[in-house]
Amino acid sequence: MTVDVLTALAVKARGAAHAGCVCAHPDTVLADRQDGTVVRHGDTVAKAHAPGTDPGELASRLAVAAHPALTDTLLAPLRPTPVDLHGRLVTFWPYGTPVDPENPEAAPWEDAATLLARLHQAPAPDGLPPMRGPAKAARAIARLRAVGPHPAATPVLRAWSALPAWARAEASMPDASTLCHGDLHLGQLVRHPAATGPWLLIDVDDLGVGVPAWDLARPAAWYACGLLPPEEWTRFLIAYRHAGGPAVPAHGDPWPALDVAARALTVQTAALAIAKSAAEARPLDEVEQAVIDACDRMSGAPPELVHDFAK
Template identity: 35%
Template sequence: MTLRPYGSPLDPDGAEEAARWEEAARLLARLHRIQPAALPGLLARPAAWFAAGLPASDTWAGFLAAYREGGGPTVPVEGDIWPQLYVSERALTVQTGAPALAECAEQSRPPDEAERAMPESCTRIAAVQGELGQSPT
């Protein structure tokens, strides 16, 4: 879920401290328990942010632990989460990166660090798939 374009973005220098990741994960876990079949991969967006390097590894670990503790059904209680998240995480990475670059082009300015994070993640996804002999989809 997002409120974009409503609200104000977090200051990149203090975003890690200002974001309440564990609280958000517990809320997300409760939402997923309501009607999982009716909800999209809400967890894919934070996974895409993590893959782009936006939350630190320890922040992601806390988020994921809180989601699991809250009974979130999208990923297993233990073990590898990526089989359940990989496809939707990749899609959201592209879906988030493309509009950021389009907005920069429209405003005739270079992308800032946050706006470069998702397109750079897309490049890594394509490179890894190439190394595995898979075509990017």
């Protein structure tokens, strides 16, 4: 985002925080990516959504986050409708304290799982668009293909082609009724009120109806690739089941339910790793290579062995 637009976004954040008065709080850029720019002023956050965001779909997603029945699950927006900023839709939110990436031992896996289970059990309003998880995976593959020939791309594209059409966003999802987050990772949790309140889910850009297993797929894929310790995956899975989450059976092997989504998230992660390393003209790091190697192993593994593709 240009400096001028960043400045304008900061002005929007200050206006939402103080309704015209002046204060000494600094403006802080929390994120500046192609898919969204976020600026904080005091206890208020302004988010400029990705170019081309559908205003009707965003409004539907904001209404879900603002619904009183989900106050213990989703962070509610400060305003019910977005505003326009140089052609970008902007929404306003209270600031919450994020998960500390420097303290992985304190990662709130149980809280994340419980929040997901609550979300998945909440009634989805009529007219809510599909959750955008598969569409994001498809965009990651498009970024990979735009890189051009790359020695690491072959196993990733092979694993992608083996997925069912719905997981590649080429067909409707088999579940069109379950309320899903669409992009669950620990960066999507904050404490509100800041530092002292309960954990809540944020970022409704991908929220919608679809296959709830997609929301468990990233930690499942990390575990399968050897990037998430087994005890942390077990804590997450047990907490989700204990809270009544419908994405996996209450007992027994969860992997038949998680297989497709876990594979898709592994492919998405690998595709983005290659695209980013190519853009930065650097070799793949150890973690990125591990995910690509997992795609290679996945290609020859039967579905029921998805949780062994790190071996």
